[in-house]
Amino acid sequence: MDLVPALVAGIGLPALATLIGLVVRSRDGRLRAGSRTPGTSGAAEALGLAPDALGTDATLVQFSTSYCSRCPGTARALGDLADAHDADVRHVEIDLTDDAPLADRFDVRQTPTVLVLDAAGRIAGRIAGVPRTGELRTLIDDLTRRNRVPQRA
Template sequence: MDWLPALIAGLGLPAVATAVGLAWRARTGRLRETSAASGSTETDAAALDLSPGTLGSSATLVQFSTEYCSRCPATARQLAGVAARYDGVRHVEVDLTHRADLADRFRVLQTPTTLILDARGRASARIGGVPRLDAVHDHLDRLTRRTHVAS
């Protein structure tokens, strides 16, 4: 075997893998604002079969989980804690283990994935992976029109 291709493979593949990993990490947990689908009459809450009593009056944190997700229980505790700090905000967990239709409908490729629904039940933000809580607080502050003070 020629030493130059072996050297390129030996140094190049780890460098590419590191770059891809860093890009993935930078993207995971980031809040992305969403826009309402034009012409759609069904709310995201209705598509999720969430009753009006399940929704928060200001916002709802919808966490998509599966039975085998190792990060989902900790994420659920964090999001429940965030929801408890705001009047009118609730946390709802949706198990996708036996609901592939919802995973397809909401294009969930990883768990946890979190949707933030506004007071009308429409998605206003989406987070793939474990959410960055400062971004969740900022978004909820805008939806609830309040100022969050870190404690």
């Protein structure tokens, strides 16, 4: 085997795979404003959520599957965040294990995926992967019109 192809195969390909992995990981859990999903301006209706399931200011909709290892921890974190805001914010978990058309409609490619709905049921934010709580709290505070003062350690 020639030296150059061996170096490319032995060093270049693992380096490229590592770089791609780092890029994907840096995007995991990041909040994206709005939605790239067409036709979901009334996302609450499209999801079949009853009005009493929605928070008065925001709703955290978590898409999960039965085989998702990160979903239970995400559900606890989102539930705690919703509980801290009383009825202003609600957490709803939707199991996509047997509902591929709903996953396609909302462009869910991984679980957990979280949609943040505003008071009107429109998508205000989207998070693919385990949410970064700081970004999520900032959006929730904006939707509930609360100001957060950072605590010093």
